[in-house]
Structure formats: C-alpha cells, structure tokens
Amino acid sequence: MTQHDSESSVERLIKLAGERDMPSPEGMQRARATSEVAWRQMLAQPTAARRRRGALLALGFALAASLALAAWLVLRPAARIEAPLVLGHVVALEGAAPAAVYLDAPISSGSILETSQGRVAIAFGTAVSLRLDHATRVRFEGGDHVTLLAGSMYVDSGGLNVSSPLRITTPAGEVSHVGTQFQVYVADSLTRVRVREGRVLVESRDGVAPQDLATGDELEIRGAHSLMKRGLTTFGADWEWAADVAPVLEIENRPLAEFLAWLVREQGWQLRYASDALQEQARDIRLHGALDGLDSAAMLERVSLVTGVALEMQDGVLWVGQPR
C-alpha cells in the first residue's frame, strides 16, 4: 500500500466517524472552575515529606529543647502554608449531611461544601444567612463572594437596612443583591434566580445588559437565552426548603412580636395585626420555652395556645387576631 493509500484510508475513517462528542460549554466551564479549585487545594497541601519533617519537629521538642531547636533549623518546612480565612460557620443542619459538615463547623476561604442528602444553614460574614438545599455544591471564595457550582442556595442578607454585600458566581454570570432574600439554582446549563424581597442584579457572562430583579421576579438563564417571570408568590413549596433548615429562633423571654416578625420573614409571609391594641400587646407578651423540631404550623399552634392570641394564616398573610 502506498503512503497516499494509507493517508486516504485514515481520512475516510475519520470522516466517517465525524466530530467527537464534546461536553456542553456550561459543563466545561463548571468542570474547569471546580477542578482548578481541586488543583489549587492540592498544591496548598503539605507534601508527605513536609509532613514527615513536621513529625520529626514535634519529636525533637519532646526530647530536648536544644535538639528541637537544631532540628527545627534543619527540618522546618521550606515554605509556610497560609491559614485560610474563616468566613462563617454552620449554624443548622437538616437530614443526612456529610460527616465533614457539622454544627459550628468553620467555613474557610477556598473550601467547597457539598450538602449531599442534607441541608445546611450557614452564618456567613456579619449578617448574611445562607441556606443550601440537598445536592448543592458551593465554593467559598471570600467574605463577600461565593460560587454556586450546583444545586440551590437561598440568601437572606439580614434585611433591607443591613449592608452585607454578597456576590454569587454562577455558570450564567454574577448575581449580587441590595438587601434582600432570594434563591439561586444551578443545574447543568440552567441558572435560575428568584427574588423574595428586595432587589437582585444579574450580570450575564454573555455580555447581555445586567438585569434587575425585584420582589416576585424570576429569571432563568440557559446559555444565551433568558426568560423573566414577574409577580410570582414569595412563599410556598418553592421556598419551604430554606425555612426547613433555618436556625430556630431562641424564644426564651423574647416578645411575641419578635417571634412573629422572624417567622414571617423566614416563610416569606406578610404580617397583619387585626388591631393596634393587639400589636401593642404582642410587644409586651414574653415567650418561654423552645420551638425546636416544630414546623411553622406547629409553632403557630403552640404559641397561640400559650399566649391566647389568635394566629391565622390566609394566602401568605399571618393575621394576629381575627382577619378583617
């Protein structure tokens, strides 16, 4: 067979096969970001040789200070590994979270948290509450920046008057907020942002003008395509998972009004008092005991029972006293 024949047969075969499958651009982007983190974390780990040196160092101290000093001079690590910053802590768990995720576990810069079958609530920075749903992966970049790699994340910035900047990187772009509650969901090529309260800015990677979302808005981005929906409810099934993993308010000796304000914020409800007198009364009534392990309906039932104040839910509104 001539060289030309040989080349021709290879050409025919390759043309027959066509282009090889490629992962989606979003998948590539996600995989690159995730694997780069794994690579950098590996590089930051001390090598076995360094660990052995560390062990020898400890032994040296135990034997004799003078020998240890000599050993340290000879065997100390070549380069210092900088300690990561602690950005927050795990404050509540629900379901079967991975063993590495436990109550009060510190959240370090550069770390990745995977919720697996559990849900996790994190006190992040000074005021932000983050809730991570099942099957969620988040990388904590810094004190005001996280990357949502997959799954659902709910953000409560602590209220409209609290300054707690947070930037969330997603495959579709950057999501930032102005004092708000919202959730971001990432799956394959889809990024979805829903706003419960306040305003959220979404800056797409594709050079599309930034989109400003307000209460009740939902933006879905899939590649270069986006779909905005407005006027959606801010409570109900789509939001319940975030409340399920919320740290429970410690009610001991707190006013009823404070408990009610906390509950409606967590549930995305509105609060209405049937009368000014009831509102005043709610500020004076002090609660005692604990509400751990109860869902919202059971909390309302128990609090209503012990305070004698009627509490009734109607279409996303919690009425204190009989609804008007």
Next chain:
Amino acid sequence: MNHADQELVDRLLRADAQAFDEFFNEYYPKLYRFVKRRAPNDAAGAEDIAQGTLCRSLESLRGYRGEAALFTWLCTLCRREMSKRWRDTDVAVGAMLAEDDPEVRAALESLVANEGADPLVAADRAQLRDAIRVALDYLPAPYGDVLEWKYLRDMSIGEIARRLGRSPKAAESLLTRAREAFREAFALLTNERPTGNPAP
C-alpha cells in the same frame, strides 16, 4: 514510563497554570466521552463524572508515578466514579467495550507505527464510528485533534502549524506520526487495518 505525561504532571505539581489548561483541555473531553460511551443517554451524568474524576485526580496527583499512561490512570479513577454514581441507580451501563480489555488497553498505551496492508472488513457502522473515536481519544496529545483538524475541518498544514505553534515541517511530521498511531490504535480495537473504503 510515559515521559510526556510525567512532565505534564511535574508541571502541574509546580503550579504551572498553562499545564493546568493543557491537562484540562486534553482530558476533560476524553473522560466525558469515556463515560458517555458507557451511558449514552446521560450526557449530564457524563459531565459530572468526568468533572469528579478530574477533581479526584488533581487531589491525588502526587500519587501518579508514571507507570501507566496518564489517560489510563484517569480512566481507572473514572471507573470508580462511575460505579460510585451508578451503584444505587438504574442507569444502564453499556456492555464492556473493547477498550476495557486490559490487553487492548496495554497495547493502546504502547502505540507504535506499523504499516500494514490487510483488507478492512467493516463491522456495523455505529461500532466502527465508536472504534474510530476511541482510537482518536487514546492517541497521544495532540494527535487526535490534528487528525480532526486536517480531515474534518480541512485545515492546511500551515494553519495546523500556527495553531500548534510549530513550523509547517514539524506539523507535517506530527501529522504523519498521528496517522500511523491512529492506524495502530484502530487495528488494536478492531483487529483490522484501515486500508480502503469502509463497508456501507
């Protein structure tokens, strides 16, 4: 020992960002296809598994000793990721593929140029396409890409040379070696040598 693979790993261990790009661009798509051939209807799952494999490999990169080709080592990790993901699911994993045969794998690792003139007895076209794609994936970098650029995108030697950052003569030589390596890999997978027209 595969010196090119070991060198790439050494550069990764020295925090060489360009090495990371090369590693990712070369192996993520290959791992994705490696998984997808076994679960053709789960593209998203294939992306996740390929991503997980890359992460695991980078976390344990210091354990790579160059005894097997880097892609073979990655495929070993990938099989673990696949069984972990599919253990509790009803994803139908494809039948054992030719590349899963240890002998074929070993042979693919030590590709050598080998001219031959046996006639091609084509199998089913889909199987044939798979074999061609597998062969391309197992070729040393950047042979598979170069063959696709040349024969699917009709790039000239000059364009290939510019894309590789090499001289036209070096690109021509690389293309020749890529063809030879492809012929050998294809023969190993199909027991046939590409010599003529594939059967319809």
